Every structure is written in C-alpha cells, then in structure tokens.
Amino acid sequence: MKRLSQFTIIIMIMLFQQKIYAQKTAAANESSQYTIENCVNEFDLTKATKTKSGYQYWFADKKFTEENTLKMSIVEPGKSTHAPHHHPEEEFFYILEGKASFYLDGKTVEVGANTSLYCPPNSEHGISNAGDKDLKYLVIKKDLR
Structure with missing residues (x-):
C-alpha cells in the first residue's frame, strides 16, 4: 500500500470535518424551520x-x-x-x-x-x-x- 503524504492526510481530515459540519448545520436548520404554527x-x-x-x-x-x-x-x-x-x-x-x-x-x-x-x-x-x-x-x- 502506498504511503499517504501528510498533505493528503490533512486534506482528507479537512474534508471529513467539513462534511460533519455540513451535517450538523443541516440538522440545526431543520430544527429551526419556521412554520405557520410557530410564526403565529x-x-x-x-x-x-x-x-x-x-x-x-x-x-x-x-x-x-x-x-x-x-x-x-x-x-x-x-x-x-x-x-x-x-x-x-x-x-x-x-x-x-x-x-x-x-x-x-x-x-x-x-x-x-x-x-x-x-x-x-x-x-x-x-x-x-x-x-x-x-x-x-x-x-x-x-x-x-
């Protein structure tokens, strides 16, 4: 197996963290959706x-x-x-x-x-x-x- 460079590993970690952040943000946005029930x-x-x-x-x-x-x-x-x-x-x-x-x-x-x-x-x-x-x-x- 080819050894991954430190740069490649850092990029992979950053992409993984970005994906987790996007999932958390999407979940937070779903929970704060405005509806007719909570807007009145x-x-x-x-x-x-x-x-x-x-x-x-x-x-x-x-x-x-x-x-x-x-x-x-x-x-x-x-x-x-x-x-x-x-x-x-x-x-x-x-x-x-x-x-x-x-x-x-x-x-x-x-x-x-x-x-x-x-x-x-x-x-x-x-x-x-x-x-x-x-x-x-x-x-x-x-x-x-």
Whole structure:
C-alpha cells in the first residue's frame, strides 16, 4: 500500500470535518424551520414572565428569530422595568395603553397610546408608568450577536 503524504492526510481530515459540519448545520436548520404554527404567537398571560414592576411577554426572542426581538411589557402605575440605561442596540417602544414617561439623554416627555419612541444606539434611555392604570407597550430590538 502506498504511503499517504501528510498533505493528503490533512486534506482528507479537512474534508471529513467539513462534511460533519455540513451535517450538523443541516440538522440545526431543520430544527429551526419556521412554520405557520410557530410564526403565529397569540398573547397568553399564563406564559408571561412576572417582573418586579408587572410582567413581560416575548412574542419573538433571540432564540426564535435571527436578529430581531419583540416583547410586550406591562408596568404597574408608578413603576418602571429598570433604571435608565444604555446598550449598543437601537430600540423602539410602541405604547399600546396607558401613559408613559420616556427618558432620553437627560430629557423626559410624557406620552400616551399609539405613540412610538426611538432609542438610538448607546443613548441613555428609560420608560416608566406615569399614569394610574397599567402601562402596556411593545419593545422592538435588533440583537447584535
């Protein structure tokens, strides 16, 4: 039997590894196929996560989508989900119900339902409930993996 050169062996190993990687990738893609059943997500309070200020419900999280997330937050009167903060991702809020106090880079404004709020990347921002009823809003964010 002819002796194989080191170069030939390295090429064979690389081809074998590539085949294994392709099989794993194909299997992962099959398990994350989008269907009509998993692309429709109706709000279900029993699947919501309780927070210190109310609760949140993920319509689409970073495990499901490739880069975007969609969450609904419900905040009790006088509370906020967290203190003003910043992160590299841009973010949108869309007020569904209630009255929000929106903080952006040192300024604050109060807004009501059917209002969108934009947070540029790395801006200091926060949102809190400025009303006497629950504040309900959507959070739309691109995940920077």
